[in-house]
């Protein structure tokens with residue numbers, strides 16, 4: 001007998017086997033039980049989420065000798081034929097194949113004939129969005145007047161590319177990406193029954209890697225288990241380049257304690273094991289989002305990228321950061337993700353970026369400055385190295401390069417650390433400072449973060465917030481009218497008096513001076529930088545707004561499940577998010 005992939009072996013045979021699409025299963029079962037089956041269904045959703053499998057179980061349920069039934073017997077000729085893929089009355093069409101149009105024409109001619117064996121002819125058209133306009137028109141004719149024995153299940157990963165005329169004839173079901181818990185549970189079940197040995201964390205890591213697709217999850221498990229070894233996080237990480245939770249945890253801890261010497265070996269080891277620098281930065285982004293979520297939104301454990309069972313660990317780790325710092329890191333990583341792709345040497349860019357991330361912990365310098373300097377530094381470093389080295393660096397040389405990179409990274413970081421000394425000091429703190437921050441935090445986490453990073457002083461009538469001379473971003477944000485008004489209100493609420501407030505840049509005592517050229521430049525950079533990738537990153541408003549189009553969350557429909565999740569997460573954390581849409 002020929003080899004069957006795990007995915008095929010574990011293809012759902014009954015409604016109960018279908019993983020993670022309870023809402024759809026329930027509706028379909030109800031329709032069968034109540035005799036309310038319609039002629040056309042649209043199954044839309046990401047790949048590997050069970051669209052075709054569900055269509056086949058549905059076909060089985062309709063044509064089983066004991067049916068239509070929500071519990072197809074699995075033994076009758078019809079059930080067996082559907083399972084083996086040779087049922088005469090279940091016709092599968094792959095719209096992505098060249099034969100798409102011929103098959104649709106064929107369908108139009110033959111759909112009139114009564115079913116050969118069963119009650120219904122079930123047409124499953126996969127990737128239906130790939131049909132040509134001509135084929136859609138032919139299909140539409142059939143959908144307009146379907147014979148009573150015909151049922152159509154149109155499956156697609158891109159429902160937005162299916163003409164409205166077709167969509168309007170279908171009952172639509174949206175298949176969800178599977179969450180981590182569902183995927184892990186599924187993998188556990190399969191591994192147990194197949195006698196595959198595993199550590200629990202290994203399956204969790206596999207599930208993470210599969211990004212919501214049951215098919216991918218089983219495919220990856222099959223690939224890794226082919227070695228015949230026990231599945232461990234290390235094995236998975238080595239083979240698939242996914243970063244172990246412990247390692248991400250270590251990286252985050254090193255960043256928390258500004259421990260550059262601890263950070264770099266961890267990063268180097270991770271990259272040496274085959275992880276792409278951009279991927280690592282993405283995984284770090286997820287990890288820090290998890291930390292924020294664990295700190296601020298314990299009610300939404302389900303959104304954790306690393307799984308609900310990590311919640312306690314994450315919550316504890318998050319104590320090492322204050323809220324503003326986590327927000328800053330996540331924002332920085334967001335910018336970093338879009339910038340790192342432009343750097344000629346992504347690894348160096350990552351290392352420089354991390355060095356700045358660590359040092360920015362004290363200096364908390366403007367987001368844009370951190371990343372754009374990082375990229376230009378990596379540009380010049382790469383150019384100078386390119387002249388010295390051959391493009392193909394031997395393994396031994398590679399280590400040397402890594403060392404140099406590190407030195408450069410530390411050198412880059414040094415001046416920023418010095419600046420930190422000029423940062424906020426507690427000496428001039430007004431008596432109501434703590435109360436002011438508490439009150440601000442209730443009204444706007446963003447403004448609170450801006451204010452907290454200033455050096456405050458109070459002369460009895462005026463509160464002065466001072467920022468280091470290059471903190472244009474903070475200074476500028478605090479000049480914005482809504483923020484000015486908020487400050488006035490909160491000051492009055494806290495002190496009971498009209499307290500004036502001024503926001504100044506160090507060495508630039510007069511706040512009424514016209515804004516210099518620099519802030520405008522600062523503002524430009526991130527928007528250009530953020531352009532490419534912002535499709536995937538929902539950014540908090542704390543970051544400078546770009547030139548990209550701004551749309552209210554409710555006004556757009558997000559198709560991509562991953563983006564949807566990020567936006568949902570960002571909304572949970574920030575209350576509102578700004579989405580920049582940039583077409584490639």
Ligand SMILES: [Zn+2]
Pocket residue numbers: 063064065066072073074075076077078079080
């Ligand atoms: Zn049957």
